[in-house]
Amino acid sequence: MLDKKKKRLIMRSVILLILFGAIVYALYANYAKDNKGTVEVGEKAPDFVLEDLNGTTHKLSDYEGKGVFLNFWGTYCKPCEEEMPYMDNQYATFKDQGVQILAVNVGESDFVVEKFVNKYDLKFPVLNDKDKDVQREYDVFNLPVTFLIDSNGIVTDILSGSLTEEMIKAHMESIQPQ
Structure with a gap:
């Protein structure tokens, strides 16, 4: 017992x-x-690997030595839609001056994103974060959000909300390698 x-x-x-x-x-x-997932100014930008609509792989660390204008957006976001043509205009100017735009769509289908890209004839790489892993890593909730990353991979600014073409130009100049 x-x-x-x-x-x-x-x-x-x-x-x-x-x-x-x-x-x-x-x-x-x-x-x-x-x-995890809180990116702050002055810190190294978390590396990621995403594909664009053509199936080309883009790794953030591959752009070290260049300034990176990292924009998170969605097709349903009106402020995002407004700034895309401005970003495309500035991309044409800055792509040969050491500044790269990477536009990360947050979780939409390739079909929807491709239709949007074709509508605005965007030339910069549009990446699709289908699983929203990069969105979570960067702690992005409201759109649009842009991370300015210098040529050393350090986040120099985080911009929330819609940007005018003049603002985009000034921010791209601020991350342009010397």
């Missing part, structure tokens, strides 16, 4: 220990997830 009580006590203790361990792990994992 005493043997059965001892076995039950040991079994209950093991179960409680496992439950306690699971709770501690869940809290730690949630804390670690919440702290």
Whole structure:
């Protein structure tokens, strides 16, 4: 009889220990997830790999030595739609001066994105973050958001909201390699 009580006590203790361990792990994992994905000015921009609509792979670190105008957008976002032609105009000017535009669409289908790109005849690389991994890594929720990244891969500014063509030009000049 005493043997059965001892076995039950040991079994209950093991179960409680496992439950306690699971709770501690869940809290730690949630804390670690919440702290990941905050990109701040002065920090190295997190590297990523995404494909454009032609299937070409773009890795952010491949653009070191150039300034990068990293724009997160969606086809449903009116301010995004307004600034795209301005970005395209400035891309034509700055692409040969060491500044690259990477426009990251957040989670839409290739069909929808391609239709948008064709409508505005955009020339800069449009990347599709279908799983929204890069969006989460950069902690982007409201659109549009633009990260200005210098030639060393450091975030120099984070811009929320729509940009005018003059603002885009000034920001691209600010990340242009010397």
